Amino acid sequence: MTTLPVTTLLVNAVGLTAMMMIVWWFWLWKPRNAVGTKDGVIDIRVANGTYTPALIDSPAGQPLTLRVLREDASPCAEYLIIEGLGISEPLPVNRLHMLMLPAMAAGEYRFHCQMNMYQGILRVR
Ligand SMILES: [Cu+2]
Structure with missing residues (x-):
């Protein structure tokens, strides 16, 4: 079994976070306080x-x-x-x-x- 280098995991985590933020901003965001x-x-x-x-x-x-x-x-x-x-x-x-x-x-x-x-x-x- 090979272990992934820490940098690879970090890059994946950053990419995943960015993707989640994009999804949130474009599809899930709803304005509040009318x-x-x-x-x-x-x-x-x-x-x-x-x-x-x-x-x-x-x-x-x-x-x-x-x-x-x-x-x-x-x-x-x-x-x-x-x-x-x-x-x-x-x-x-x-x-x-x-x-x-x-x-x-x-x-x-x-x-x-x-x-x-x-x-x-x-x-x-
Ligand atoms: Cu614009």
């Missing part, structure tokens, strides 16, 4: 790989204005895509960007960057 809209407006900050807030509650049948401030200049954060609404919006860097959404039917609308790194959920109910 933030409600105020008078049909919500401020969203785009920085450090996350939208803040990433979970937004908005009343059904009411238009919503997203006031988005993208602080992350990396191309990853360039587009804000909202599923189910057909929105793919380029975001300027360090400039407040208004995005008007029409009155929406109740449901969950995922939003994310074009690479799915930044993720969030808009809950309309």
